[in-house]
Amino acid sequence: MNPQSLVRSMYPLLGVIVILALWQLYTWLSGISPLVLPSPVEIAAVSIKRYDLLLQQTWPTLVETVLGFFLALLIGIPLAVFVANSRLFNLVLYPILVATQSIPKVAIAPIILVWFGLGISSKLALAFLVAFFPIVVDTATGLQATPPGLLELAHALCASRRQVFFKVQMPAALPFIFAGSKVAITLAVIGAVIGEFVGSVNGLGNLVLAANSQLDGPLAWAALVWLSALGILLFAAVALTERLVMPWERAAQH
Amino acid sequence: MIDSAVQREPGHRKPDGRAFASSANSPQRAFGRFTNVHKAFKRPGQVPLVAIDNVSFDLHAGQLISLLGPSGCGKTTFLRIAAGLISKTSGVVEINQAEVERPQPDFGMVFQQPNLMPWRTVLKNVLFPIEIQGDADGGAVQRAADLLSLVGLSGFEHSYPLQLSGGMQQRVALCRALVNQPKLLLMDEPFGALDELTRMEMQDLLLNIRAKTGATVMLVTHSISEAIYLSDNVVVFSPRPAKIADFIAIDLPYPRRPETRYAPEFTEFEHRAGRALGITR
Numbered sequence: 257m258n259p260q261s262l263v264r265s266m267y268p269l270l271g272v273i274v275i276l277a278l279w280q281l282y283t284w285l286s287g288i289s290p291l292v293l294p295s296p297v298e299i300a301a302v303s304i305k306r307y308d309l310l311l312q313q314t315w316p317t318l319v320e321t322v323l324g325f326f327l328a329l330l331i332g333i334p335l336a337v338f339v340a341n342s343r344l345f346n347l348v349l350y351p352i353l354v355a356t357q358s359i360p361k362v363a364i365a366p367i368i369l370v371w372f373g374l375g376i377s378s379k380l381a382l383a384f385l386v387a388f389f390p391i392v393v394d395t396a397t398g399l400q401a402t403p404p405g406l407l408e409l410a411h412a413l414c415a416s417r418r419q420v421f422f423k424v425q426m427p428a429a430l431p432f433i434f435a436g437s438k439v440a441i442t443l444a445v446i447g448a449v450i451g452e453f454v455g456s457v458n459g460l461g462n463l464v465l466a467a468n469s470q471l472d473g474p475l476a477w478a479a480l481v482w483l484s485a486l487g488i489l490l491f492a493a494v495a496l497t498e499r500l501v502m503p504w505e506r507a508a509q510h
Numbered sequence: 511m512i513d514s515a516v517q518r519e520p521g522h523r524k525p526d527g528r529a530f531a532s533s534a535n536s537p538q539r540a541f542g543r544f545t546n547v548h549k550a551f552k553r554p555g556q557v558p559l560v561a562i563d564n565v566s567f568d569l570h571a572g573q574l575i576s577l578l579g580p581s582g583c584g585k586t587t588f589l590r591i592a593a594g595l596i597s598k599t600s601g602v603v604e605i606n607q608a609e610v611e612r613p614q615p616d617f618g619m620v621f622q623q624p625n626l627m628p629w630r631t632v633l634k635n636v637l638f639p640i641e642i643q644g645d646a647d648g649g650a651v652q653r654a655a656d657l658l659s660l661v662g663l664s665g666f667e668h669s670y671p672l673q674l675s676g677g678m679q680q681r682v683a684l685c686r687a688l689v690n691q692p693k694l695l696l697m698d699e700p701f702g703a704l705d706e707l708t709r710m711e712m713q714d715l716l717l718n719i720r721a722k723t724g725a726t727v728m729l730v731t732h733s734i735s736e737a738i739y740l741s742d743n744v745v746v747f748s749p750r751p752a753k754i755a756d757f758i759a760i761d762l763p764y765p766r767r768p769e770t771r772y773a774p775e776f777t778e779f780e781h782r783a784g785r786a787l788g789i790t791r
Contacts, residue, residue: 405625412595412619413642414612423641427629504629504670 291473303478310463310482317459318486320376320448324383325441325490332388333433336395337421357389361447365454379451379459386447387440391433398432399425431505434498441494445487460486539607541726542569542592542694547601549587560751561587564601567745567757574720574727576737578783579747579755585730586698588752592728593619593696606693615643618692618725622699624679626671626686632658633667636685643690650689657685660722661715677708681715688723697729701736710768713739717766734787738779739766746786756786 276296282288283295290298303310338345339353365382372378402425410420452461460483467475499506547565550558561584569575577585590596592603594613603610618639626635633654640650658664661681671679680700687695700716701709713736720727731737737744738760746756760779762770770776784790 403625405621405623406627408595409619409621409625409638410642412593412613412617413639414615415642419642423638424627427627430629502629504672507670507673 289473291471294474294477298474299477299481302474303481306475306478310460310478313458313460313463313479314482314486316376316379317445317448317452317461317483318490320379320451320459321383321441321444321486321490323376324380324447325387325437325444327380327384328387328391328440328444329437331384332391333395336392336399339392340396340399353389353392361386362450365450368451369455374455374457378454379448379456382451383444383447387444390436390439390443392436394432394436394439395429398429401432402428430502434494434502437494438491438498441490442487445483445490449483540568541571541573542605542728543602544569544592545602545604547588547591547603548599549584549591549596550599562591562598563751563753565747565752565754566601567754569605569726569728570742571726572724573742574717574729574740575743575745576741577728577730577745577747578734578737578787579732579752580749580787581732583747583750584752585732585747588747589696589698589728589730592694593617614694616690616693618687618690618695620680620683620687620695620697620700622702624671624676624683626679626682628670628672631668631670632663632674632682635671635682636689638686639690653691654685654689657688658682660719661685677704677712680704680712684716684719688719688725691723693726695725695727697727699730699732702731709736714768716740717764721765734780734783735771735776738762738776738783739771744779744783746783749788755788756782758782758786 280296283290283293294302335349339349340346361382364385368381368385369378372381406424406428407420410424415423448459449461452459453465456462460479463479464476464483467473467479545566547562548560549562550560552558565588577588579585587596591598592605592610594603594610594617597611605614606616608614627638630638633651636654636658637650640654655664655667658667661684663678663681663685666674666678671682674682680703684700687697701712704712716727717740719725729737729740738758741760744756744758744760745754746758747753748755758779762773762775762779781790
């Protein structure tokens with residue numbers, strides 16, 4: 257990291273420190289109950305003290321999220337290929353996709369639970385459902401946005417359809433696929449937590465509910481902190497993959 | 511580098527296109543023959559738009575021929591028909607004794623934009639045609655490296671296109687078009703997007719490459735001086751629909767140098783082309 261970007265990353269950190277300090281000050285001065293609003297110090301203390309419990313509950317949420325995300329990639333990308341390349345598929349499928357997407361996932365969560373039960377599959381299904389849409393839409397957009405000059409070049413070289421797809425369209429769509437994936441991975445965490453809220457036996461979402469019902473405010477907040485850390489880490493993992501898969505994007509900036 | 515361009519048979523230089531002089535007096539059959547090429551675009555509810563109106567001329571092996579004309583006159587459409595990228599309404603395009611009706615794997619194409627793939631390195635971009643068509647003689651990588659060195663891009667093999675300037679990118683595109691040793695190099699306003707100095711540099715580079723490879727080149731331009739500086743023959747197109755307004759044999763000797771642009775003969779050719787285009791009287 258060069259000094260410039262180090263300085264840049266100090267700004268959001270400064271904002272976080274100021275907010276935490278004000279929060280801490282407020283809890284001291286107002287004497288508010290830790291069940292309603294625990295202080296940052298308390299939350300940090302619990303996050304570290306109950307480290308084994310939190311880690312143990314992070315694992316199922318992580319698995320649900322990641323599997324749901326990969327399932328969305330696995331089904332979303334081929335579907336996007338059909339939507340982008342076939343007018344019929346586009347006309348038939350796209351409105352249905354948009355329509356299903358407008359259904360609030362929280363509202364269908366109970367139905368998913370009935371279908372898939374209390375185990376991991378219902379959470380996986382919900383994570384998949386929310387992650388799926390941005391992947392399909394962005395991938396289809398990317399495939400349709402192949403620069404016409406490159407398509408003409410391939411045409412002039414007598415490239416086969418297969419060659420055009422794998423050597424031109426797909427690489428050209430990569431930035432779009434990653435943009436969709438970054439949205440999808442953060443949504444997948446939300447999907448998994450919705451699933452855990454509606455009915456589950458473990459996971460960080462389950463822990464938030466359980467701690468709340470036991471009037472353990474600091475633990476509920478600690479679970480929240482872990483949950484957001486999980487979201488940030490997963491996002492960073494996708495962003496890192498993007499940098500590794502598309503080295504030319506970074507090269508262009510130098 | 512000088513000699514191959516100069517030594518090509520002067521007997522192939524004819525004063526005019528085949529519309530004016532029959533190919534019967536040519537000792538051998540021309541490399542490329544365009545006969546009554548006609549193109550009309552259908553328009554719903556209207557009469558078809560004629561873009562090219564019965565154009566005929568010959569192209570000889572090793573020649574550099576320019577299609578010169580005002581913007582929108584149909585010269586690019588003509589080049590695309592010659593490339594087999596779009597269909598013609600009627601007429602015959604025959605290149606290397608085969609009729610051209612679809613894209614030909616042994617043609618090279620340079621577009622106005624470099625059209626490089628940002629995800630490929632310079633070398634991989636140059637090798638793209640080989641990846642599509644296969645490496646017939648196994649010498650493609652060496653050829654790509656030689657071409658890159660010829661255009662002054664040695665050391666940039668593993669750079670990405672976005673790290674290069676516009677002129678460098680167009681040089682990569684030129685190498686890509688030449689890597690499969692095309693029988694015919696087609697260029698659609700290849701230097702149109704470049705600044706004047708880079709453009710003149712690229713023109714000398716093209717002449718140099720042509721002299722070294724002996725490639726047959728057909729180039730579209732709307733620059734009178736570019737057409738004259740580069741070409742053996744200039745086909746001057748009229749405004750749409752494109753008809754041959756003049757067919758000018760540029761008998762300035764190769765190699766041409768920047769001073770050539772200031773020779774009195776050069777100016778005369780410019781006047782003649784200007785008259786054909788209706789710019790001067």
